[in-house]
Amino acid sequence: MDRINLNDKYILVTGAAGFIGSALIMRMIKSDECFHIIGVDSLNDYYDVRIKEFRLKKIEDAIKDSSSDWKFVKGNIADAGLVKELFSQYPFACVVNLAAQAGVRYSIVNPDAYIESNIIGFYNLLEACRHSYDDGKTGVEHLVYASSSSIYGSSASIPYKVEEPAEHPVSLYAATKKSNELMAHAYSKLYTIPSTGLRFFTVYGPAGRPDMAYFGFTDKLKKNENIKIFNYGKCRRDFTYVDDVAEGVFRVMHGAPEKRTGEDGLPVPPYSIYNIGNSSPVGLMDFIEMLGDELKDQGILAKDFDIKAHEELVPMQPGDVPVTYADTSALERDFGFRPDTPLKKGLHEFAVWYKEFYCDEKED
Numbered sequence: 001m002d003r004i005n006l007n008d009k010y011i012l013v014t015g016a017a018g019f020i021g022s023a024l025i026m027r028m029i030k031s032d033e034c035f036h037i038i039g040v041d042s043l044n045d046y047y048d049v050r051i052k053e054f055r056l057k058k059i060e061d062a063i064k065d066s067s068s069d070w071k072f073v074k075g076n077i078a079d080a081g082l083v084k085e086l087f088s089q090y091p092f093a094c095v096v097n098l099a100a101q102a103g104v105r106y107s108i109v110n111p112d113a114y115i116e117s118n119i120i121g122f123y124n125l126l127e128a129c130r131h132s133y134d135d136g137k138t139g140v141e142h143l144v145y146a147s148s149s150s151i152y153g154s155s156a157s158i159p160y161k162v163e164e165p166a167e168h169p170v171s172l173y174a175a176t177k178k179s180n181e182l183m184a185h186a187y188s189k190l191y192t193i194p195s196t197g198l199r200f201f202t203v204y205g206p207a208g209r210p211d212m213a214y215f216g217f218t219d220k221l222k223k224n225e226n227i228k229i230f231n232y233g234k235c236r237r238d239f240t241y242v243d244d245v246a247e248g249v250f251r252v253m254h255g256a257p258e259k260r261t262g263e264d265g266l267p268v269p270p271y272s273i274y275n276i277g278n279s280s281p282v283g284l285m286d287f288i289e290m291l292g293d294e295l296k297d298q299g300i301l302a303k304d305f306d307i308k309a310h311e312e313l314v315p316m317q318p319g320d321v322p323v324t325y326a327d328t329s330a331l332e333r334d335f336g337f338r339p340d341t342p343l344k345k346g347l348h349e350f351a352v353w354y355k356e357f358y359c360d361e362k363e364d
Protein backbone atom coordinates (compact mmCIF):
# COMPACT_ATOMS: atom_id res chain seq x y z
CA MET A 1 0.00 0.00 0.00
CA ASP A 2 1.22 3.55 -0.74
CA ARG A 3 0.88 5.94 2.17
CA ILE A 4 -0.36 9.33 0.99
CA ASN A 5 0.43 12.62 2.59
CA LEU A 6 -2.81 14.57 2.36
CA ASN A 7 -1.63 17.49 4.47
CA ASP A 8 -2.32 20.85 2.82
CA LYS A 9 -4.01 19.10 -0.13
CA TYR A 10 -7.39 19.51 -1.80
CA ILE A 11 -9.92 16.80 -0.99
CA LEU A 12 -13.26 16.41 -2.77
CA VAL A 13 -16.02 14.88 -0.66
CA THR A 14 -19.27 14.23 -2.51
CA GLY A 15 -22.43 13.69 -0.47
CA ALA A 16 -20.97 16.20 2.00
CA ALA A 17 -24.35 16.93 3.59
CA GLY A 18 -25.13 13.23 3.82
CA PHE A 19 -24.99 11.08 6.92
CA ILE A 20 -21.58 9.52 6.29
CA GLY A 21 -20.12 12.40 4.24
CA SER A 22 -20.71 14.93 7.01
CA ALA A 23 -19.33 12.54 9.65
CA LEU A 24 -16.20 12.09 7.54
CA ILE A 25 -15.75 15.86 7.20
CA MET A 26 -16.13 16.23 10.98
CA ARG A 27 -13.42 13.59 11.39
CA MET A 28 -11.15 15.45 8.96
CA ILE A 29 -11.73 18.74 10.73
CA LYS A 30 -10.72 17.22 14.08
CA SER A 31 -7.46 15.92 12.63
CA ASP A 32 -4.10 17.65 13.12
CA GLU A 33 -3.68 17.69 9.36
CA CYS A 34 -4.76 20.67 7.30
CA PHE A 35 -7.17 19.82 4.50
CA HIS A 36 -8.73 22.01 1.87
CA ILE A 37 -12.11 20.34 1.68
CA ILE A 38 -14.51 20.87 -1.18
CA GLY A 39 -17.88 19.37 -0.28
CA VAL A 40 -20.51 18.77 -2.96
CA ASP A 41 -24.10 17.78 -2.36
CA SER A 42 -27.31 18.20 -4.36
CA LEU A 43 -29.28 18.50 -1.09
CA ASN A 44 -32.04 16.45 -2.69
CA ASP A 45 -35.26 15.87 -0.79
CA TYR A 46 -35.16 12.06 -0.67
CA TYR A 47 -35.47 12.67 3.08
CA ASP A 48 -35.95 15.66 5.39
CA VAL A 49 -33.55 18.33 4.07
CA ARG A 50 -33.44 19.95 7.52
CA ILE A 51 -31.23 17.06 8.64
CA LYS A 52 -28.79 17.83 5.81
CA GLU A 53 -28.82 21.51 6.78
CA PHE A 54 -28.24 20.54 10.41
CA ARG A 55 -25.16 18.53 9.40
CA LEU A 56 -23.80 21.40 7.28
CA LYS A 57 -24.27 23.81 10.17
CA LYS A 58 -22.32 21.46 12.43
CA ILE A 59 -19.45 21.50 9.93
CA GLU A 60 -19.59 25.31 9.60
CA ASP A 61 -19.37 25.64 13.39
CA ALA A 62 -16.51 23.14 13.76
CA ILE A 63 -14.40 24.48 10.90
CA LYS A 64 -13.90 27.80 12.73
CA ASP A 65 -11.57 26.12 15.25
CA SER A 66 -9.83 23.92 12.73
CA SER A 67 -6.62 24.13 10.74
CA SER A 68 -8.62 22.98 7.70
CA ASP A 69 -10.88 25.01 5.47
CA TRP A 70 -13.88 24.08 3.45
CA LYS A 71 -16.17 25.21 0.69
CA PHE A 72 -19.62 23.83 0.08
CA VAL A 73 -20.90 23.52 -3.49
CA LYS A 74 -24.56 22.71 -4.05
CA GLY A 75 -24.65 20.59 -7.17
CA ASN A 76 -25.30 17.27 -8.83
CA ILE A 77 -22.42 14.92 -9.70
CA ALA A 78 -24.50 13.66 -12.62
CA ASP A 79 -23.86 17.09 -14.15
CA ALA A 80 -20.64 16.47 -16.11
CA GLY A 81 -20.07 20.22 -16.57
CA LEU A 82 -20.08 20.83 -12.82
CA VAL A 83 -17.67 17.97 -12.13
CA LYS A 84 -15.29 19.17 -14.86
CA GLU A 85 -15.44 22.70 -13.53
CA LEU A 86 -14.56 21.56 -10.00
CA PHE A 87 -11.60 19.53 -11.24
CA SER A 88 -10.34 22.45 -13.31
CA GLN A 89 -10.58 24.76 -10.28
CA TYR A 90 -8.98 22.47 -7.67
CA PRO A 91 -6.04 20.04 -7.89
CA PHE A 92 -7.69 17.22 -5.90
CA ALA A 93 -5.27 14.77 -4.30
CA CYS A 94 -8.06 12.61 -2.97
CA VAL A 95 -11.68 12.16 -4.08
CA VAL A 96 -14.17 10.53 -1.71
CA ASN A 97 -17.45 9.69 -3.38
CA LEU A 98 -20.21 9.33 -0.84
CA ALA A 99 -22.96 10.93 -2.93
CA ALA A 100 -25.47 8.37 -4.08
CA GLN A 101 -29.08 7.55 -4.18
CA ALA A 102 -29.14 5.24 -1.17
CA GLY A 103 -31.80 2.83 0.06
CA VAL A 104 -32.76 -0.61 -1.15
CA ARG A 105 -36.53 -0.22 -1.03
CA TYR A 106 -36.72 3.11 -2.88
CA SER A 107 -34.85 1.55 -5.83
CA ILE A 108 -37.97 -0.45 -6.52
CA VAL A 109 -40.18 2.64 -6.86
CA ASN A 110 -37.71 5.15 -8.31
CA PRO A 111 -34.99 3.33 -10.26
CA ASP A 112 -34.09 6.43 -12.37
CA ALA A 113 -32.55 8.19 -9.38
CA TYR A 114 -30.07 5.31 -8.93
CA ILE A 115 -28.92 5.33 -12.54
CA GLU A 116 -28.47 9.10 -12.45
CA SER A 117 -26.52 9.48 -9.21
CA ASN A 118 -24.85 6.11 -8.79
CA ILE A 119 -23.94 5.29 -12.40
CA ILE A 120 -23.72 8.58 -14.32
CA GLY A 121 -22.47 10.54 -11.31
CA PHE A 122 -19.77 7.98 -10.60
CA TYR A 123 -18.80 7.80 -14.27
CA ASN A 124 -18.33 11.60 -14.31
CA LEU A 125 -15.98 11.35 -11.34
CA LEU A 126 -13.98 8.54 -12.96
CA GLU A 127 -13.59 10.57 -16.15
CA ALA A 128 -12.52 13.61 -14.15
CA CYS A 129 -9.97 11.52 -12.22
CA ARG A 130 -8.66 10.13 -15.52
CA HIS A 131 -8.14 13.60 -16.97
CA SER A 132 -6.58 14.89 -13.75
CA TYR A 133 -3.29 13.32 -14.97
CA ASP A 134 -3.38 15.17 -18.32
CA ASP A 135 -0.29 17.20 -19.26
CA GLY A 136 1.85 15.30 -16.76
CA LYS A 137 -0.01 16.60 -13.70
CA THR A 138 0.19 14.62 -10.41
CA GLY A 139 -3.58 14.28 -10.47
CA VAL A 140 -5.76 12.30 -8.10
CA GLU A 141 -3.65 10.13 -5.80
CA HIS A 142 -6.56 8.17 -4.38
CA LEU A 143 -10.21 7.69 -5.30
CA VAL A 144 -12.25 6.29 -2.41
CA TYR A 145 -15.91 5.47 -2.99
CA ALA A 146 -18.84 3.97 -1.14
CA SER A 147 -19.99 0.53 -2.06
CA SER A 148 -22.36 -1.45 0.14
CA SER A 149 -22.85 -4.71 2.00
CA SER A 150 -25.96 -5.15 -0.16
CA ILE A 151 -23.76 -6.26 -3.07
CA TYR A 152 -23.30 -9.59 -1.29
CA GLY A 153 -26.94 -10.25 -2.18
CA SER A 154 -28.26 -13.74 -1.78
CA SER A 155 -25.24 -15.77 -2.74
CA ALA A 156 -22.53 -15.18 -0.18
CA SER A 157 -21.65 -17.30 2.81
CA ILE A 158 -21.26 -15.42 6.10
CA PRO A 159 -19.31 -13.60 7.33
CA TYR A 160 -18.99 -11.71 4.06
CA LYS A 161 -15.40 -11.65 2.86
CA VAL A 162 -14.06 -9.23 0.25
CA GLU A 163 -12.07 -12.06 -1.34
CA GLU A 164 -15.22 -14.01 -2.18
CA PRO A 165 -17.23 -13.35 -5.33
CA ALA A 166 -20.37 -11.26 -4.88
CA GLU A 167 -22.17 -11.44 -8.17
CA HIS A 168 -25.82 -11.86 -7.33
CA PRO A 169 -27.24 -8.49 -6.24
CA VAL A 170 -30.95 -8.61 -5.40
CA SER A 171 -31.83 -4.93 -5.86
CA LEU A 172 -31.03 -2.23 -8.42
CA TYR A 173 -29.32 -0.29 -5.62
CA ALA A 174 -26.97 -3.21 -5.01
CA ALA A 175 -26.44 -3.62 -8.77
CA THR A 176 -25.37 0.04 -9.09
CA LYS A 177 -22.92 -0.38 -6.21
CA LYS A 178 -21.47 -3.53 -7.74
CA SER A 179 -21.25 -1.64 -11.05
CA ASN A 180 -19.24 1.08 -9.31
CA GLU A 181 -16.69 -1.51 -8.23
CA LEU A 182 -16.46 -2.87 -11.78
CA MET A 183 -16.18 0.60 -13.32
CA ALA A 184 -13.49 1.57 -10.82
CA HIS A 185 -11.59 -1.61 -11.63
CA ALA A 186 -11.62 -0.83 -15.35
CA TYR A 187 -10.47 2.76 -14.78
CA SER A 188 -7.78 1.63 -12.34
CA LYS A 189 -6.48 -0.78 -14.96
CA LEU A 190 -6.74 1.57 -17.92
CA TYR A 191 -5.52 4.80 -16.35
CA THR A 192 -3.72 3.59 -13.20
CA ILE A 193 -6.12 5.46 -10.91
CA PRO A 194 -5.57 4.14 -7.37
CA SER A 195 -9.08 3.33 -6.18
CA THR A 196 -10.58 1.81 -3.05
CA GLY A 197 -14.21 0.74 -2.70
CA LEU A 198 -15.68 0.52 0.79
CA ARG A 199 -18.57 -1.80 1.51
CA PHE A 200 -20.43 -0.23 4.43
CA PHE A 201 -22.71 -2.28 6.67
CA THR A 202 -25.98 -0.75 8.04
CA VAL A 203 -24.65 2.54 9.34
CA TYR A 204 -26.57 4.17 12.22
CA GLY A 205 -26.13 7.04 14.65
CA PRO A 206 -27.07 10.66 15.41
CA ALA A 207 -28.37 12.72 12.47
CA GLY A 208 -28.81 9.48 10.56
CA ARG A 209 -31.05 8.69 7.63
CA PRO A 210 -34.80 8.76 8.30
CA ASP A 211 -35.36 6.06 5.65
CA MET A 212 -33.48 3.50 7.72
CA ALA A 213 -35.36 1.06 9.95
CA TYR A 214 -34.16 2.25 13.37
CA PHE A 215 -35.10 5.85 12.53
CA GLY A 216 -38.48 4.88 11.03
CA PHE A 217 -39.26 2.72 14.08
CA THR A 218 -38.51 5.68 16.34
CA ASP A 219 -40.76 8.02 14.32
CA LYS A 220 -43.63 5.54 14.37
CA LEU A 221 -43.40 4.50 18.01
CA LYS A 222 -43.25 8.14 19.05
CA LYS A 223 -46.55 8.67 17.18
CA ASN A 224 -47.97 5.57 18.89
CA GLU A 225 -48.13 3.79 15.53
CA ASN A 226 -47.31 0.15 14.79
CA ILE A 227 -43.94 -0.83 13.30
CA LYS A 228 -43.60 -3.40 10.53
CA ILE A 229 -40.89 -5.94 11.22
CA PHE A 230 -39.81 -7.68 8.03
CA ASN A 231 -38.97 -11.36 7.66
CA TYR A 232 -40.95 -11.91 10.87
CA GLY A 233 -38.04 -10.38 12.80
CA LYS A 234 -35.62 -13.06 11.68
CA CYS A 235 -33.15 -10.61 10.11
CA ARG A 236 -29.70 -10.03 11.55
CA ARG A 237 -27.79 -6.88 10.76
CA ASP A 238 -24.22 -5.82 11.33
CA PHE A 239 -25.09 -2.37 12.71
CA THR A 240 -22.10 -0.05 12.40
CA TYR A 241 -21.76 3.24 14.23
CA VAL A 242 -21.29 6.25 11.96
CA ASP A 243 -18.13 7.55 13.68
CA ASP A 244 -16.50 4.13 13.19
CA VAL A 245 -17.33 4.33 9.49
CA ALA A 246 -15.90 7.87 9.30
CA GLU A 247 -12.71 6.67 11.04
CA GLY A 248 -12.42 3.78 8.60
CA VAL A 249 -12.85 6.04 5.56
CA PHE A 250 -10.41 8.57 7.02
CA ARG A 251 -7.69 5.95 7.48
CA VAL A 252 -8.30 4.39 4.08
CA MET A 253 -7.94 7.80 2.37
CA HIS A 254 -4.31 7.85 3.57
CA GLY A 255 -3.37 4.49 2.07
CA ALA A 256 -3.85 3.87 -1.65
CA PRO A 257 -3.39 0.52 -3.37
CA GLU A 258 0.12 0.23 -4.69
CA LYS A 259 0.99 0.98 -8.32
CA ARG A 260 3.01 -1.94 -9.69
CA THR A 261 3.79 -3.79 -12.87
CA GLY A 262 2.69 -7.37 -13.40
CA GLU A 263 4.74 -10.26 -14.83
CA ASP A 264 3.32 -9.43 -18.25
CA GLY A 265 4.97 -6.00 -18.05
CA LEU A 266 1.58 -4.29 -17.84
CA PRO A 267 0.34 -2.24 -14.90
CA VAL A 268 -1.60 -4.19 -12.27
CA PRO A 269 -4.71 -2.15 -11.44
CA PRO A 270 -4.14 -0.31 -8.14
CA TYR A 271 -7.52 -1.42 -6.86
CA SER A 272 -8.81 -2.46 -3.42
CA ILE A 273 -12.05 -3.28 -1.70
CA TYR A 274 -12.69 -3.37 2.07
CA ASN A 275 -15.64 -4.13 4.31
CA ILE A 276 -16.41 -1.60 7.01
CA GLY A 277 -18.79 -3.29 9.42
CA ASN A 278 -19.09 -4.12 13.09
CA SER A 279 -18.52 -7.87 12.64
CA SER A 280 -21.15 -8.73 15.23
CA PRO A 281 -24.62 -9.03 13.73
CA VAL A 282 -27.59 -8.46 16.00
CA GLY A 283 -31.07 -9.93 15.63
CA LEU A 284 -33.73 -7.38 14.75
CA MET A 285 -35.90 -8.17 17.78
CA ASP A 286 -32.98 -7.67 20.18
CA PHE A 287 -32.11 -4.49 18.33
CA ILE A 288 -35.65 -3.13 18.76
CA GLU A 289 -35.62 -3.95 22.45
CA MET A 290 -32.35 -2.08 22.91
CA LEU A 291 -33.59 0.88 20.87
CA GLY A 292 -36.82 0.95 22.92
CA ASP A 293 -34.83 1.10 26.17
CA GLU A 294 -32.82 4.07 24.94
CA LEU A 295 -35.94 5.88 23.69
CA LYS A 296 -37.54 5.38 27.10
CA ASP A 297 -34.42 6.59 28.91
CA GLN A 298 -34.53 9.80 26.87
CA GLY A 299 -38.25 10.28 27.49
CA ILE A 300 -39.07 9.94 23.78
CA LEU A 301 -41.33 7.04 24.80
CA ALA A 302 -43.09 6.73 28.14
CA LYS A 303 -41.42 4.36 30.61
CA ASP A 304 -44.42 1.98 30.44
CA PHE A 305 -44.74 2.11 26.61
CA ASP A 306 -45.57 -1.39 25.37
CA ILE A 307 -43.33 -1.89 22.31
CA LYS A 308 -44.37 -5.52 21.79
CA ALA A 309 -47.98 -4.39 21.35
CA HIS A 310 -46.84 -2.15 18.46
CA GLU A 311 -44.91 -4.81 16.55
CA GLU A 312 -46.36 -6.23 13.32
CA LEU A 313 -44.40 -9.21 12.01
CA VAL A 314 -44.55 -9.29 8.20
CA PRO A 315 -42.82 -11.23 5.36
CA MET A 316 -39.49 -10.26 3.82
CA GLN A 317 -39.45 -7.21 1.51
CA PRO A 318 -38.21 -7.61 -2.06
CA GLY A 319 -34.55 -6.58 -2.35
CA ASP A 320 -33.74 -7.25 1.31
CA VAL A 321 -31.32 -9.89 2.57
CA PRO A 322 -31.83 -11.81 5.85
CA VAL A 323 -28.30 -11.46 7.28
CA THR A 324 -25.37 -9.04 6.91
CA TYR A 325 -22.10 -9.82 8.66
CA ALA A 326 -18.75 -8.24 7.79
CA ASP A 327 -15.39 -9.91 7.83
CA THR A 328 -13.08 -6.96 8.48
CA SER A 329 -9.76 -8.80 8.57
CA ALA A 330 -8.48 -6.97 5.45
CA LEU A 331 -9.23 -3.57 7.01
CA GLU A 332 -7.56 -4.62 10.27
CA ARG A 333 -4.51 -5.99 8.45
CA ASP A 334 -3.95 -2.92 6.26
CA PHE A 335 -5.24 -0.07 8.43
CA GLY A 336 -5.08 -1.46 11.98
CA PHE A 337 -8.72 -0.60 12.57
CA ARG A 338 -12.06 -2.27 13.09
CA PRO A 339 -15.36 -0.71 14.11
CA ASP A 340 -16.13 -1.52 17.74
CA THR A 341 -18.65 0.95 19.17
CA PRO A 342 -21.12 -1.07 21.24
CA LEU A 343 -24.68 -0.94 19.91
CA LYS A 344 -26.00 0.31 23.24
CA LYS A 345 -23.67 3.31 23.16
CA GLY A 346 -24.49 4.08 19.51
CA LEU A 347 -28.23 3.86 20.11
CA HIS A 348 -27.86 6.08 23.16
CA GLU A 349 -26.15 8.74 21.00
CA PHE A 350 -28.93 8.41 18.41
CA ALA A 351 -31.69 8.78 21.02
CA VAL A 352 -30.03 11.83 22.59
CA TRP A 353 -29.75 13.49 19.17
CA TYR A 354 -33.31 12.54 18.16
CA LYS A 355 -34.73 14.06 21.34
CA GLU A 356 -32.84 17.31 20.77
CA PHE A 357 -33.72 17.50 17.09
CA TYR A 358 -37.39 16.52 17.13
CA CYS A 359 -38.74 16.69 20.67
CA ASP A 360 -37.03 19.62 22.38
CA GLU A 361 -37.37 21.78 19.25
CA LYS A 362 -41.17 21.42 19.22
CA GLU A 363 -41.50 22.17 22.91
CA ASP A 364 -39.85 25.61 22.53
Ligand SMILES: NC(=O)c1ccc[n+]([C@@H]2O[C@H](COP(=O)([O-])OP(=O)(O)OC[C@H]3O[C@@H](n4cnc5c(N)ncnc54)[C@H](O)[C@@H]3O)[C@@H](O)[C@H]2O)c1
Pocket: 014, 015, 016, 017, 018, 019, 020, 021, 040, 041, 042, 043, 044, 052, 075, 076, 077, 078, 097, 098, 099, 100, 101, 102, 103, 116, 117, 121, 146, 147, 148, 149, 199, 200, 201, 202, 203, 204, 209
Ligand atom coordinates in the same frame (compact mmCIF):
# COMPACT_ATOMS: atom_id res chain seq x y z
N1 LIG B 1 -25.91 4.46 5.54
C1 LIG B 1 -25.71 3.18 5.26
O1 LIG B 1 -26.12 2.29 6.02
C2 LIG B 1 -24.96 2.77 4.03
C3 LIG B 1 -24.69 1.42 3.84
C4 LIG B 1 -24.00 1.03 2.70
C5 LIG B 1 -23.59 1.97 1.77
N2 LIG B 1 -23.89 3.29 1.96
C6 LIG B 1 -23.44 4.23 0.95
O2 LIG B 1 -22.69 5.25 1.58
C7 LIG B 1 -22.85 6.49 0.90
C8 LIG B 1 -23.33 7.55 1.86
O3 LIG B 1 -24.57 7.11 2.41
P1 LIG B 1 -25.38 7.93 3.48
O4 LIG B 1 -26.01 6.97 4.42
O5 LIG B 1 -24.53 9.04 4.01
O6 LIG B 1 -26.53 8.52 2.56
P2 LIG B 1 -27.13 10.00 2.49
O7 LIG B 1 -28.32 9.88 1.60
O8 LIG B 1 -27.32 10.54 3.85
O9 LIG B 1 -25.98 10.81 1.78
C9 LIG B 1 -25.83 10.92 0.40
C10 LIG B 1 -25.81 12.39 0.06
O10 LIG B 1 -25.56 12.50 -1.32
C11 LIG B 1 -26.37 13.50 -1.88
N3 LIG B 1 -26.58 13.16 -3.28
C12 LIG B 1 -27.34 12.15 -3.78
N4 LIG B 1 -27.24 12.14 -5.13
C13 LIG B 1 -26.40 13.14 -5.45
C14 LIG B 1 -25.90 13.64 -6.67
N5 LIG B 1 -26.26 13.08 -7.84
N6 LIG B 1 -25.05 14.69 -6.67
C15 LIG B 1 -24.67 15.26 -5.49
N7 LIG B 1 -25.13 14.84 -4.30
C16 LIG B 1 -25.97 13.79 -4.29
C17 LIG B 1 -27.64 13.50 -1.06
O11 LIG B 1 -28.26 14.77 -1.05
C18 LIG B 1 -27.13 13.09 0.32
O12 LIG B 1 -26.93 14.23 1.15
C19 LIG B 1 -23.82 6.20 -0.25
O13 LIG B 1 -23.08 5.88 -1.37
C20 LIG B 1 -24.56 4.96 0.23
O14 LIG B 1 -25.05 4.22 -0.85
C21 LIG B 1 -24.56 3.70 3.08
